[in-house]
Amino acid sequence: xxxxxxxxxxxxxLDREGALFDxxxxxxxxxxxxxxxxxIWYVIVSSLSSGSAVxxxxxxxxxxxxxxxxxxHVLAKSxxxxxxxxxxxxxxxxxxYSLMISTTAAYALSRRAFRARKVLNLALSFxxxxxAGFIPLYLNFRSLGVINSRWGIVVSxxxxxxxxxxxxxxxxxxxxxxxxxxxxxxxNEFRVFTDVYLPLSKPAMTTIAIYYAISxxxxxxxxxxxxxxADLIPIQVYLQQMIIQxxxxxxxxxxxxxxxxxxxxxxxxxxxxxxxxxxxxYPFVQRYFQRGITVGGVKE
Amino acid sequence: xGMTAKKGIAGxxxxxxxxxxxxxxxxxxxxxxxxxxxxGLVIAFQKFSPFKGIAGSPFVGLDNxxxxxxxPSAYMFWRALKNTVQISLYGLAFGFPIPIILAILFxxxxxxxxxxxxxTVSYLPNLISEVTIASIVLAMLQLNGLANVAIExxxxxxxxxxxxxxxxxxxxxxxxxxxxxxxxxxxxxxxIVFFAALVGISPTLYEAARIDGASRIQxxxxxxxxxxxxxxxxxxxxxxxxxxxxxxxxxLLMYNPTIYSTADxxxxxxxxxxxxxxxxxxxxxxxxxxxxxxxxALVIVTNRIARKASETSLW
Numbered sequence: 001x002x003x004x005x006x007x008x009x010x011x012x013x014l015d016r017e018g019a020l021f022d023x024x025x026x027x028x029x030x031x032x033x034x035x036x037x038x039x040i041w042y043v044i045v046s047s048l049s050s051g052s053a054v055x056x057x058x059x060x061x062x063x064x065x066x067x068x069x070x071x072x073h074v075l076a077k078s079x080x081x082x083x084x085x086x087x088x089x090x091x092x093x094x095x096x097y098s099l100m101i102s103t104t105a106a107y108a109l110s111r112r113a114f115r116a117r118k119v120l121n122l123a124l125s126f127x128x129x130x131x132a133g134f135i136p137l138y139l140n141f142r143s144l145g146v147i148n149s150r151w152g153i154v155v156s157x158x159x160x161x162x163x164x165x166x167x168x169x170x171x172x173x174x175x176x177x178x179x180x181x182x183x184x185x186x187x188n189e190f191r192v193f194t195d196v197y198l199p200l201s202k203p204a205m206t207t208i209a210i211y212y213a214i215s216x217x218x219x220x221x222x223x224x225x226x227x228x229x230a231d232l233i234p235i236q237v238y239l240q241q242m243i244i245q246x247x248x249x250x251x252x253x254x255x256x257x258x259x260x261x262x263x264x265x266x267x268x269x270x271x272x273x274x275x276x277x278x279x280x281x282y283p284f285v286q287r288y289f290q291r292g293i294t295v296g297g298v299k300e
Numbered sequence: 301x302g303m304t305a306k307k308g309i310a311g312x313x314x315x316x317x318x319x320x321x322x323x324x325x326x327x328x329x330x331x332x333x334x335x336x337x338x339x340g341l342v343i344a345f346q347k348f349s350p351f352k353g354i355a356g357s358p359f360v361g362l363d364n365x366x367x368x369x370x371x372p373s374a375y376m377f378w379r380a381l382k383n384t385v386q387i388s389l390y391g392l393a394f395g396f397p398i399p400i401i402l403a404i405l406f407x408x409x410x411x412x413x414x415x416x417x418x419x420t421v422s423y424l425p426n427l428i429s430e431v432t433i434a435s436i437v438l439a440m441l442q443l444n445g446l447a448n449v450a451i452e453x454x455x456x457x458x459x460x461x462x463x464x465x466x467x468x469x470x471x472x473x474x475x476x477x478x479x480x481x482x483x484x485x486x487x488x489x490x491x492i493v494f495f496a497a498l499v500g501i502s503p504t505l506y507e508a509a510r511i512d513g514a515s516r517i518q519x520x521x522x523x524x525x526x527x528x529x530x531x532x533x534x535x536x537x538x539x540x541x542x543x544x545x546x547x548x549x550x551x552l553l554m555y556n557p558t559i560y561s562t563a564d565x566x567x568x569x570x571x572x573x574x575x576x577x578x579x580x581x582x583x584x585x586x587x588x589x590x591x592x593x594x595x596x597a598l599v600i601v602t603n604r605i606a607r608k609a610s611e612t613s614l615w
Contacts (some may be wrong), residue, residue, distance in 0.1 A: 136340025
C-alpha cells in the first residue's frame with residue numbers, strides 16, 4: 001500500500017541545496033577513498049614496473065615496462081620463504097591457542113555464580129592500562145625461556161584483554177534460559193560451555209580469531225627483540241631487515257643495474273608479497289572486525 | 301540450585317570447580333606474563349646488574365629517577381617526554397575530528413555500492429603492519445621517491461626549480477609525517493564506532509527536524525552531533541588517557557639519529573637505554589615506570605572528569 005504524502009515535496013531552494021549537498025558528500029568520500037587507496041596502488045604498480053621507470057618517477061597510475069623480475073628476485077631468497085612459513089606458524093598456532101584460552105576464560109567470567117569473577121575481571125582489565133615496561137618484560141621473557149623459542153612466542157603473546165572482554169560480553173548477552181534448560185537436563189558447566197555456548201558463538205569467535213590473527217601476522221617488536229636466529233624470524237622482522245635496514249640494497253648490489261628492476265622495485269615487490277594474504281583475506285573478514293568494534297565497543 | 305548465603309572457599313570450589321578449571325589457563329598466563337614482570341619494577345630503584353639479578357643488586361633509592369630527570373643526559377628524557385606529548389596532541393587535534401567527519405559523511409551518503417566501497421577501502425590500512433607502513437613511507441620519501449618526484453613535477457609545470465628534500469633527515473618534518481601516517485592508517489577504522497552510533501539515532505528525530513524546515517547541515521548540527529556526543533566523549537577520554545602511549549613501534553621503524561630531536565619518544569628512549577650501546581637497566585626501567593604511572597594516572601583522572609561532567613564514563 002502506498003502511503004499518501006502528508007507533506008508535499010519541497011520545491012526550489014531546499015531541493016537544490018539537497019542535491020548540491022549530495023554531490024559534496026560524494027566528492028568528499030571519493031577523495032578520501034582515493035587518498036587512502038593510492039599509496040597501496042602505487043606500491044603495486046611500481047613493483048610491476050621497470051626499475052628505471054620507477055627511479056625517474058615516470059610511474060603514477062599504471063605499470064610502465066611491465067615485468068616480474070622484482071618478484072623473481074624477491075621470491076628466489078630462501079630466507080623469504082623461511083620467514084613466511086614462520087609467520088604462518090605463529091599466526092595459526094597462536095590464534096588457535098588464543099581462542100582456547102580466551103573462550104574458556106570468557107565463559108567462566110560470564111557466570112554470575114563464579115566467585116573469583118570480580119578479581120579476575122579486574123586483574124584482566126588492569127593489563128589494558130598498566131604495563132611493566134621494556135626491561136622488566138624482557139627479563140621476564142628471558143627467565144621463562146622465550147628467547148629463540150617458537151612455542152615461547154606462541155604462548156607468551158596469546159592473551160589480549162580486549163578480546164576476552166569482547167567474548168565475555170557476548171556470552172553475557174546470550175539468554176540465561178538456555179543453560180538453565182541444559183542444567184535441568186543434567187549438563188555440567190563443561191557441557192553447557194561446549195554444547196550450548198560455543199555453537200552459538202561462532203560469529204563472536206570468528207571476530208576475536210581475526211583480531212588475534214591480524215595481530216600475529218603484523219607482530220614485530222617482540223619478535224625482533226626475542227628471536228635472534230634467522231630460521232625463527234617472522235616476515236615482519238625480515239621486512240624490517242631488508243627494507244628499513246636496507247639489506248635489500250646490499251644483497252642485490254651486484255644485480256641491480258639492468259633496466260627491469262631497481263632497489264625501489266625490489267622493496268615494493270617484497271612489500272606486496274607481505275600484504276597479499278591480508279588483502280586477499282580482507283573482504284571475507286571485513287564484516288567481522290566491524291562487528292567487533294560495535295559489539296565489544298568500549299564498554300568494560 | 302539452593303544457594304546458601306554463606307559458603308566457605310571449600311564449598312565454592314566444590315560447587316564451581318569446573319569454572320575454576322576453565323579460568324585457570326588465563327589466571328596462570330596473567331600471573332606469568334602480566335603480574336610477575338611487575339616485580340621487575342624494583343630495578344628502577346636498584347643499581348641493577350644482570351649477573352647479580354634483582355635479589356643481588358643493591359638498592360639506590362631514587363638515584364635512577366634523579367639521574368633520569370636531572371642527570372647529565374636528562375635533556376634526552378625531557379626531549380622524549382616533550383616529543384611524546386607533542387605528537388599525541390597533534391594526533392588529537394587532527395586525528396580525532398577526521399573519523400567523526402568521515403562517519404558523518406558515510407551517514408549522509410545513501411546506502412549502496414559507492415558508500416560500501418569507500419568504507420571498505422578506508423578500513424583497509426588499519427590491517428597493514430607498522431613495518432609495512434614504515435617501509436612504504438620510507439621508500440616514498442627517499443630522494444628519488446614519489447614525494448620528491450611529484451613535487452618536482454608539479455613545480456616544474458610553473459617553471460619553479462625544486463631542490464629535492466631529504467625528508468627523513470630533517471627534524472622539522474618528522475612529527476607531521478608521523479601524524480599523517482597515523483591518520484592514513486586509523487581514520488577509517490576509527491570512524492566505525494561513530495558510524496555505528498549515528499546509525500543508532502532514531503530516524504524520527506531527522507524526520508522531525510526536516511519537517512521543521514532544518515537544512516541538511518542543520519540536521520547534522522542539531523541531530524547527528526548531539527546524538528553521538530556520548531561516543532565522542534568516551535573516545536576522547538581514551539585518547540587523552542593515552543597521551544603518553546604513542547605507538548612507539550612506528551617511530552622506532554621510521555626515525556634515525558639525525559632526527560632524534562623531534563622523533564625520539566618515551567618508548568624509543570626507554571628501548572634504546574635498555575638495548576643498545578651503553579645499556580642502563582635502572583635508567584630504562586625508571587623511564588618506563590614514569591611512563592606507565594603517569595599514563596595510568598591520566599586515564600583515571602580523565603575518566604573522573606568525564607564522569608563529573610557528564611553521565612558518560614569508561615567504568
